[in-house]
Amino acid sequence: MNVINNELLIINNNILFFNQAIHVKTERPSPKLELTCPHCCRNFGTKHLLHQHIAGVHIGMRPYTCQICGYATAVASSLKLHQRSHSGEKPFSCDECGFRTADHNTLR
Known part of the structure; x- marks a missing residue:
């Protein structure tokens, strides 16, 4: 900076x-990734993330669907974040300036 x-x-x-x-x-330094996708060689830190990746990207399983627009995803938390784009909900805020956001990852 x-x-x-x-x-x-x-x-x-x-x-x-x-x-x-x-x-x-x-x-930030990236955590050591040890599990490799057999389809695309992308690395993951947990079996859960690897299986979620394979199901959503390579098999096309997207069981979580938005009832408003039809957006589909393999990850429940991604659907929840997407639904906030429709509702305008911004549950996370900066303690210093009051900036509000739908995604906690926006704040550091």
């Missing part, structure tokens, strides 16, 4: 206003 002045700074080659910077995730 490079500070340009009191209002602007650079993070990951992006110039941001300072109040935006508190919402930018910083780079």
Whole structure:
């Protein structure tokens, strides 16, 4: 992170206003991934994630469907996040500025 002045700074080659910077995730070392998909050689840290990937990407199993628009996914939490795009629900907020978001991963 490079500070340009009191209002602007650079993070990951992006110039941001300072109040935006508190919402930018910083780079973290990736966990060691040991399980490899036999179809595409992508690596996963748990059997559950590997099986979920194979079912959704390679087999096409998407049992979770949005009743509003028909969006389908292999992951229940992805459907829940998608449904918030219809409802406008933003249950997560920044303690420092009050910024609200539907996805907790947006906040660091």
